[in-house]
Amino acid sequence: MMSERHTEQPKEATPVTQDRHRAVLTSLPFDDTRDFDDASRGFITSLPDVEIHNDRGRVIWSLREYAFLTHEAAPPTVNPSLWRQARLNMNNGLYRVTDRIYQVRGFDISNMTIIEGERGLIIIDPLVSAETARAALDLYVAHRGQRPITAVIYSHSHVDHYGGVKGVIDEADVRAGHVAVIAPDRFLEEITQEQVLVGGPMIRRAQFQFGATLFKGPRGQVDAGLGKVVSRGTVTLIAPTQIIREPVEVHSIDGVEIVFQLTPDTEAKAEMHMYYPGLKALNLAENVTHNLHNIYPIRGAQVRDANAWAKYIDEARDRYASEAEVVFAQHHWPIWGKARIMDYLAKQRDVYKYLHDQTVRLINYGLKATEIAEQLTMPQSLENEWPVRGYYGTLSHNAKSVYQRYIGWYDANPAHLNPLPPSERGAKLIAYMGGEAAAIAKAREDFAGGEYRWVAEIMSEIIFANPANPEARHLAADALEQLGYQAESATWRNAYLQGAYELRNGIPQNLMRAPISADVVRTLTIPLFFDYLAVRLNGLKAEGKHIVINWVFPDLAERYVLNLENCALTYLAGRTADNAHVTVTLARPVLSQLVLQQTTLTDAIHEDTIALDGDGGKLSELFELIDEFRFMFPILEPRQAS
Numbered sequence: 001m002m003s004e005r006h007t008e009q010p011k012e013a014t015p016v017t018q019d020r021h022r023a024v025l026t027s028l029p030f031d032d033t034r035d036f037d038d039a040s041r042g043f044i045t046s047l048p049d050v051e052i053h054n055d056r057g058r059v060i061w062s063l064r065e066y067a068f069l070t071h072e073a074a075p076p077t078v079n080p081s082l083w084r085q086a087r088l089n090m091n092n093g094l095y096r097v098t099d100r101i102y103q104v105r106g107f108d109i110s111n112m113t114i115i116e117g118e119r120g121l122i123i124i125d126p127l128v129s130a131e132t133a134r135a136a137l138d139l140y141v142a143h144r145g146q147r148p149i150t151a152v153i154y155s156h157s158h159v160d161h162y163g164g165v166k167g168v169i170d171e172a173d174v175r176a177g178h179v180a181v182i183a184p185d186r187f188l189e190e191i192t193q194e195q196v197l198v199g200g201p202m203i204r205r206a207q208f209q210f211g212a213t214l215f216k217g218p219r220g221q222v223d224a225g226l227g228k229v230v231s232r233g234t235v236t237l238i239a240p241t242q243i244i245r246e247p248v249e250v251h252s253i254d255g256v257e258i259v260f261q262l263t264p265d266t267e268a269k270a271e272m273h274m275y276y277p278g279l280k281a282l283n284l285a286e287n288v289t290h291n292l293h294n295i296y297p298i299r300g301a302q303v304r305d306a307n308a309w310a311k312y313i314d315e316a317r318d319r320y321a322s323e324a325e326v327v328f329a330q331h332h333w334p335i336w337g338k339a340r341i342m343d344y345l346a347k348q349r350d351v352y353k354y355l356h357d358q359t360v361r362l363i364n365y366g367l368k369a370t371e372i373a374e375q376l377t378m379p380q381s382l383e384n385e386w387p388v389r390g391y392y393g394t395l396s397h398n399a400k401s402v403y404q405r406y407i408g409w410y411d412a413n414p415a416h417l418n419p420l421p422p423s424e425r426g427a428k429l430i431a432y433m434g435g436e437a438a439a440i441a442k443a444r445e446d447f448a449g450g451e452y453r454w455v456a457e458i459m460s461e462i463i464f465a466n467p468a469n470p471e472a473r474h475l476a477a478d479a480l481e482q483l484g485y486q487a488e489s490a491t492w493r494n495a496y497l498q499g500a501y502e503l504r505n506g507i508p509q510n511l512m513r514a515p516i517s518a519d520v521v522r523t524l525t526i527p528l529f530f531d532y533l534a535v536r537l538n539g540l541k542a543e544g545k546h547i548v549i550n551w552v553f554p555d556l557a558e559r560y561v562l563n564l565e566n567c568a569l570t571y572l573a574g575r576t577a578d579n580a581h582v583t584v585t586l587a588r589p590v591l592s593q594l595v596l597q598q599t600t601l602t603d604a605i606h607e608d609t610i611a612l613d614g615d616g617g618k619l620s621e622l623f624e625l626i627d628e629f630r631f632m633f634p635i636l637e638p639r640q641a642s
């Protein structure tokens with residue numbers, strides 16, 4: 001347990017860091033306070049500290065630990081621009097957006113939008129956890145009255161927009177046809193693709209992006225840019241009953257006319273805007289928020305298309321914004337008034353277009369990703385615009401991501417085609433510098449001069465060569481910490497401070513949640529299940545094995561041949577092999593129980609929920625080759641040999 005050990009405390013901001021903060025204070029328009037007016041406009045009520053528990057009494061969401069943000073002036077350890085955003089994200093409670101549209105904000109990282117229909121309520125994006133979504137709905141009901149839920153709409157395929165669905169509706173009501181569940185094209189496919197194959201590493205890396213396990217405070221986590229942090233409750237999913245497939249579809253949902261505009265390959269691969277013509281309100285999902293978003297989130301993901309992102313904002317602006325009286329999203333606060341809306345959306349459109357085009361322009365001059373990231377600056381006309389500042393994404397890592405989308409990881413310099421891996425590289429490099437002590441002595445001078453980026457990089461070389469060097473670890477932590485204090489981006493701050501924490505104290509052992517929620521496991525297609533099994537195959541142990549297995553799912557009327565050969569696991573759908581070692585017959589729910597470890601292969605065979613015809617030993621032999629992943633792997637130091 002971490003608490004039994006001495007935890008090293010964070011340090012002060014250095015004079016260099018404090019100078020940087022003073023420069024921020026004089027360069028940005030802190031006297032422009034319209035965001036504070038907009039973020040509190042329409043406020044109705046909230047809960048004290050918004051403290052929400054799960055049914056075991058554990059706090060899974062609370063704003064109490066953010067009470068330090070009541071101070072208006074930023075402390076020396078937080079970038080004043082980020083401090084401003086962190087204060088804005090403290091607005092919480094039930095808000096009236098316009099006639100018949102309400103939002104609950106600050107009950108999770110995302111917003112829940114509630115539209116009052118003819119018969120009941122349309123809920124858009126039920127937060128991350130069933131517990132926070134339930135609390136948000138209860139707050140609405142306490143002030144607007146109890147009405148049935150007639151529809152749930154998922155604006156896109158990220159967990160903070162569907163995970164709490166079972167807190168607001170029952171699956172039985174959906175099956176009985178009482179509640180419509182509406183989602184954009186490819187919604188389920190994108191959820192499962194993203195979460196299954198690399199879901200575990202993304203959760204580990206998300207600890208760095210969101211800082212959820214860091215302590216909250218002026219020297220710790222203050223915000224996540226899009227909102228405070230991600231709640232830690234029960235993640236659920238109910239499959240959609242209605243998919244929006246056409247580029248634009250118009251439906252009347254519970255008497256409310258909704259124009260759905262699909263925006264594939266933007267902030268999410270499956271995402272859509274909504275315009276409500278009768279209410280003159282435009283919902284831009286997560287494509288327009290009060291910060292520069294991520295073309296690539298540092299938790300890891302496939303790179304998004306900044307060009308498409310700009311195009312869909314422009315189309316929404318052209319078609320709908322000109323008649324809208326309010327525009328809002330599923331994070332942050334709305335903007336009211338035609339002139340402000342048009343100006344806001346033009347700047348949002350252009351920040352993504354500029355980022356895309358200028359990166360590609362510099363690629364055409366032969367610049368490398370790191371050179372582009374260093375060179376690219378905001379146009380002056382956007383520089384002082386709060387809603388496009390980099391609290392979540394940054395110009396720097398987004399430019400590298402545009403580069404990666406078009407050109408990939410390789411910078412075309414053959415010296416970088418096959419470099420030594422980190423530990424060998426570190427050992428050689430530090431030896432060339434005259435050894436660890438000499439490198440550390442030089443780095444201490446650079447630290448005094450404020451060259452934290454370089455100090456962190458060189459100390460990392462030593463740590464990968466010799467993770468036991470305490471001086472290198474402490475100097476690296478000190479450098480990362482100052483970088484965190486300086487960062488305007490909440491995600492960069494969290495990453496730097498998480499890094500400093502782990503170098504000083506070791507890796508926290510608390511995994512935020514199971515990498516794949518049980519509801520997602522239940523929605524997996526069989527092909528995706530086999531893909532998941534295949535990436536867990538231990539290639540070394542599989543050497544020389546050839547196993548052929550027929551799989552039959554009578555309840556799905558599906559069959560497959562699974563083939564292990566040359567250390568690779570492949571499958572063919574709709575086939576049965578004559579030469580199979582064994583035929584396995586089981587119902588789809590049994591497969592979920594196996595994946596969720598609610599039963600074992602041996603038990604399922606004994607209980608006859610799995611029937612084997614042939615050499616059952618071959619099935620066991622295959623499962624002995626399947627790895628169990630541990631997700632709390634080291635990131636700032638080499639892995640121990642396993």
Ligand SMILES: [Zn+2]
Nearest residue numbers: 110158160286
């Ligand atoms: Zn979101």
